Structures are given as C-alpha cells and as structure tokens.
Amino acid sequence: xxxxxxxxxxxxxxxxxxxxxxxxxxxxxxxxxxxxxxxxxxxxxxxxxxxxxxxxxxxxxxxxxxxxxxxxxxxxxxxxxxxxxxxxxxxxxxxxxxxxxxxxxxxxxxxxxxx
Amino acid sequence: xxxxxxxxxxxxxxxxxxxxxxxxxxxxxxxxxxxxxxxxxxxxxxxxxxxxxxxxxxxxxxxxxxxxxxxxxxxxxxxxxxxxxxxxxxxxxxxxxxxxxxxxxxxxxxxxxx
Numbered sequence: 001x002x003x004x005x006x007x008x009x010x011x012x013x014x015x016x017x018x019x020x021x022x023x024x025x026x027x028x029x030x031x032x033x034x035x036x037x038x039x040x041x042x043x044x045x046x047x048x049x050x051x052x053x054x055x056x057x058x059x060x061x062x063x064x065x066x067x068x069x070x071x072x073x074x075x076x077x078x079x080x081x082x083x084x085x086x087x088x089x090x091x092x093x094x095x096x097x098x099x100x101x102x103x104x105x106x107x108x109x110x111x112x113x114x115x
Numbered sequence: 116x117x118x119x120x121x122x123x124x125x126x127x128x129x130x131x132x133x134x135x136x137x138x139x140x141x142x143x144x145x146x147x148x149x150x151x152x153x154x155x156x157x158x159x160x161x162x163x164x165x166x167x168x169x170x171x172x173x174x175x176x177x178x179x180x181x182x183x184x185x186x187x188x189x190x191x192x193x194x195x196x197x198x199x200x201x202x203x204x205x206x207x208x209x210x211x212x213x214x215x216x217x218x219x220x221x222x223x224x225x226x227x228x229x
Contacts, residue, residue, distance in 0.1 A: 031215075033217075040221065041221065042219055042220060042221035043159075043222075048216070058216075090158055090159070092159075094215075096215070102208070102215070103149060103161040104159075104161075104217060105161075106151075106158035106159040106160065107158050108156075108157055109157070109158050
C-alpha cells in the first residue's frame with residue numbers, strides 16, 4: 001500500500017522556536033509538496049520540490065523554508081515559529097511523467113499549535 | 116492564473132438524498148480535473164478524476180463529468196450515506212511555467228444525517 005507519512009500528528013511549540021516537520025514517501029515519487037490548510041481558505045501551497053535538492057516557492061512561502069536531501073524525504077522548516085503559523089500542515093507527493101493527470105498522495109497531516 | 120471555485124458549505128443532507136457539489140474552473144491550458152475527499156482527522160485522498168473533455172470519472176457511487184464548454188466538473192451521488200460525511204475538494208492540474216502545479220478549491224463540507 002502506497003504511503004506518505006508525517007513525523008507528528010500533533011505538535012505544540014512556542015513562539016520563536018525552530019520547528020521541523022518531516023515527510024517521507026515510499027512510492028519513489030519525484031514531486032513533493034507542502035500545504036497548509038485553514039478553515040475557509042482550503043489548501044495553500046507553501047513549497048514544492050520536483051527533484052532532490054530542488055525547491056520552488058508556492059503561494060505562501062514567507063516564514064518557511066524546505067529541504068530535500070533525499071528523494072523520499074521533504075522537510076518543512078519554520079525558522080522562528082509565530083502564532084499565525086498555527087495550522088494543519090499537509091504533505092503530498094506525485095509522479096512526474098510529463099503529463100497532468102498524476103494524482104497526489106497525501107499524508108495524514110500535522111496539526112501545529114504555536115503558543 | 117488557474118483557479119477553482121466550489122460551492123460553499125456546509126451541505127447538509129439526509130441519508131439517501133441526492134448530492135450535487137458544484138465546481139467550475141479557469142485554466143490557461145487543458146487541465147486534468149480531480150475530486151479529493153478528506154475524512155475527519157485524515158489527509159486528502161483521490162475520489163475520482165477525468166483527463167479530457169466529456170470524460171466521466173466515477174468511484175464509490177460518485178460521478179463527475181468534464182464539461183469543457185461550461186468549464187465545470189460537478190460532483191454527484193444518487194444516494195448519500197452517513198459515511199460520506201467529509202470535506203470534498205475539487206482540483207485541477209495544469210502545465211504552468213513548466214511544472215504541473217495542482218490548484219485546489221476551498222473545499223465543501225458535507226454532513227449527512229441518518
């Protein structure tokens with residue numbers, strides 16, 4: 001069974017802390033994505049990566065960075081957490097075969113609370 | 116840029132009622148269209164998809180038809196169950212700047228009462 005796993009389901013951090021969210025996929029997918037999900041706003045793309053060590057900004061990259069050192073792992077980093085980064089964070093992956101119809105596979109999400 | 120517009124929820128139905136969730140899109144290219152479902156406490160999972168005009172995607176009793184002339188991909192189910200209660204996301208995937216970046220609607224919450 002294909003799988004995307006995220007390191008934590010729930011996380012509570014304090015303002016100013018450095019936060020790491022980890023995502024691992026076992027499907028050998030080239031593309032990986034980080035979204036945040038907020039009520040009434042749907043999914044918003046933070047960053048994505050289409051290859052190892054490659055990264056592209058999404059719609060809301062401010063306050064975040066990412067790292068992709070291995071194909072199966074994509075990390076989201078909050079350099080200095082703030083209360084407005086309290087949210088549900090979703091990781092996803094997809095194949096890259098030069099067409100548009102590849103679905104995304106999502107992890108279960110990490111609910112981050114910044115106090 | 117590309118965009119997806121879904122009807123706002125929540126949609127509240129009784130069991131065995133007919134469901135329609137409207138979805139329209141704008142895209143510069145010729146996108147593929149998707150419906151994803153998110154059950155409480157879980158991530159999103161693909162429900163169905165369609166890759167070209169007049170294609171009908173179907174799964175678990177849900178259907179949606181790719182209508183290029185009306186730029187729509189409405190989700191329908193003839194008889195909903197309590198277990199269908201979830202948030203439904205319409206999405207498209209289009210070639211933009213050399214990358215296939217998916218665009219999601221804001222989601223529609225469905226609540227089905229026994």
